[in-house]
Amino acid sequence: MGAAQQTSTAENAALFEFLLRMGDNALILGHRVSEWCGHAPALEEDIALSNTALDLIGQTQLWLGLAGEVEGRGRSADDLAYLRDGLDFRNVLLVERPNGDFGKTLMRQFLFDAWHYLLLKALKNSSDRRVAEIAEKALKEVSYHLDRSRDLVIRLGDGTAESHRRMQAALDELWPYTGELFMGDAPDASVAADGVAPEPASLKKPWDELVAETLEEATLKTPADGYMQKGGKRGVHTEHLGFILSDLQFLQRAYPGGTW
């Protein structure tokens, strides 16, 4: 194998990895949010959560569809979603955190949406046209997600004593899972060098500002950046992912190849 070919193989592997991370974040969070269907505190919220989940699952199809194309082994978005094991999933640990109460679900959504929004905005200028096109589409949807989660974090944080207490507890619990969003590794450096995606660390400052502004309005105290949990991006997950997959993948595992 020639040197040029080796480089392009490595670049391709990094792009595949990046696309899996995009797709898996959307898939796992979409699944988590869909668990609320029929359980939300109000009908409007139930519908809003289901619609958010639907957007994320739709985006998953686009990201994993492209991942399969880039990998070039004939795997479809469905194959990647339903037939990979936990160790092959590349989502950040934040999105597999259990839903908890409504406030915690919304706090997780806000912390993720703020990052997702900033990342997609940057990806609209990706050097890879396919990535830019998906980002352009997804950004429109995610703008509404952020609008809503931001609004509810403020209303619940600056709400009753009980809702304030729950939101602060959710924030304190989830904060150590936000650091992973900004940690870069070799595949990140490779796609950044190619102009496909921004360095993860470059999103930290605008994210901090956006989050701090919202939390202040919500009368919540931003936790200090201490030890940050990590591992999901390279396939080392918490115990929660297995339970998610046993539900998400059940049908294709039990009835391989089943279709509508």
Place this chain on the structure above:
Amino acid sequence: MMAAQNPSTGHPSTRQVWTWLADVPDPEIPVISLVDLGIIRDVDWEDEVLVVTVTPTYSGCPATTVINLDIERALNERGIAKVRLKRQLSPAWTTDWISEEGRDKLKAYGIAPPIDGTAADGVLMKRIDRLSGRSNLTIACPRCGSADTEKISQFGSTPCKASYRCTDCLEPFDYFKCI
């Protein structure tokens, strides 16, 4: 009835195809057609195959599959045997592409049509809201025309709609929100 044909190829003209597609209703809001909705971006013949370029509204919209089936069926029924659907993501679909006729049909059906240029940008709109002390958006009630309406939820019965309520006639209604 004979279709308007291109004499050199014998195919129905693309103009004719557009008029046929203008009869295919949106599966979830059947008062407007797929052409009104602005999701059909192009129609073109590639030899014997009619290529229809479609832009999805929302990534996860469950109607997408049904829309594709409806297009194929409608064209098959008009005698076009080979239809290929091409998905085009960019430029991303925007509610600005809903036709004037489509907006009137939505309103008559009880759905407030989108107001151009008001899509959420995630941050800016909320700031404007805060500075002005209220929502900067006036959405008229499609039933009584009153401008005294309030948002119940940013998401409605489908991903493309928000739930509103008229504080004059008290009717709840859907607003086709901008993206």
